[in-house]
Amino acid sequence: MKYIYLCISNNATARNPTRSTMSSSLAGKLRAFVFNPHNGPKVYQDLQAADVPVTTAECRSCADPCDQDHDDFSSRLDIDLDSDMIGSVKPYRRQVVISTGKTDWEKEVTEVEGTLAALLITANSSLGTSKKPQSTNDPLPSGLFSHTKAGRLAILNGSHRPFSRDESEETVIVLPDFMVVSGVPRTLAGAEALWKAALDPALDRVGVTTTRSDNLSTWVLPYSCLILLCSHKRRDKRCAIAAPVLEKTFQQYLEREGWEVHTDLHDLTSEPSLESQATSTTEKEQLIETQLKSLHAEHKALILKNSHIGGHKFAGNCIIYTPRGAGVWYGRVTPHEVESIVKHTIIDGQVLPTIFRGGVDLACRGKKTLYDW
Numbered sequence: 001m002k003y004i005y006l007c008i009s010n011n012a013t014a015r016n017p018t019r020s021t022m023s024s025s026l027a028g029k030l031r032a033f034v035f036n037p038h039n040g041p042k043v044y045q046d047l048q049a050a051d052v053p054v055t056t057a058e059c060r061s062c063a064d065p066c067d068q069d070h071d072d073f074s075s076r077l078d079i080d081l082d083s084d085m086i087g088s089v090k091p092y093r094r095q096v097v098i099s100t101g102k103t104d105w106e107k108e109v110t111e112v113e114g115t116l117a118a119l120l121i122t123a124n125s126s127l128g129t130s131k132k133p134q135s136t137n138d139p140l141p142s143g144l145f146s147h148t149k150a151g152r153l154a155i156l157n158g159s160h161r162p163f164s165r166d167e168s169e170e171t172v173i174v175l176p177d178f179m180v181v182s183g184v185p186r187t188l189a190g191a192e193a194l195w196k197a198a199l200d201p202a203l204d205r206v207g208v209t210t211t212r213s214d215n216l217s218t219w220v221l222p223y224s225c226l227i228l229l230c231s232h233k234r235r236d237k238r239c240a241i242a243a244p245v246l247e248k249t250f251q252q253y254l255e256r257e258g259w260e261v262h263t264d265l266h267d268l269t270s271e272p273s274l275e276s277q278a279t280s281t282t283e284k285e286q287l288i289e290t291q292l293k294s295l296h297a298e299h300k301a302l303i304l305k306n307s308h309i310g311g312h313k314f315a316g317n318c319i320i321y322t323p324r325g326a327g328v329w330y331g332r333v334t335p336h337e338v339e340s341i342v343k344h345t346i347i348d349g350q351v352l353p354t355i356f357r358g359g360v361d362l363a364c365r366g367k368k369t370l371y372d373w
């Protein structure tokens, strides 16, 4: 418990000089704890009680003041250090990330006519009403939710480029499923085909296997983890300043651990799609599960930038997905925390409570990490 408490005071003092002097004494640390009660020991206890793999490790690995030349952009930005971050994630059934090859977008990406984001909104509202599962209150602590109990489709633009040379087709990452669907025409019919094949709330990650008439191709997202960084400048410049710095720092620490890092989704069209390999639902299920289970050992990370996810006052914002479909949302992330996130969350599969905003499918009874099945 002491460990977490120290983590809190470190975090607060890193960005607020008025708290630095306070932290130099035990009384100061206690005051920092009192003034910044969010994400304290209670969060650790709640996560542990909810069967979330959680660690008491420090979220900051460098000294305070920093001895590692980390670019702490938060000292230049007005970051909200006081509000409670827990529960600041709106539950969703699925989150999709659409290829754009860009790192900034119009303010409301789903209102830009002719884009797949806008077309998906239309498709989702016309197709979704009858089949959505009824949203129920999740019996989990605030901030945690299971995707099967939510109905919302969260639509994001992403920095990856589409596989297809045909400029009218997009490549979409589907989460928490950890799947990739390519060849999605940027038309209402294309959006509807994607919805019916992979986004219908009634479907699990295997999607539709028997009555497909579309030309969509599907693969398992071939990475050990996906790191999403909000970079949406036209929504909030704080995220746009944080994202490139965090991308560079994540890359640096992951490579130091021997991981391969990609900042664009590698073209999968030369590899057999699931449609070309599996003829039945059972076959597809087995293929997907085998592939997903093997990914952690590959030590390969994909970092993408994405449009607004909410909570930009907590910049830097990042979401980390594992192949099992667990998604951890972190806020107030600066380069000081990246090494710890890499070691504890990305490699060891455990949640760091101090920077935790919430997450999808994190509770796993009897499992030690977010990678375990």
Ligand SMILES: [Zn+2]
Residues within 6 Å of the ligand: 062, 063, 066, 067, 068, 069, 070, 335, 336
């Ligand atoms: Zn540092």
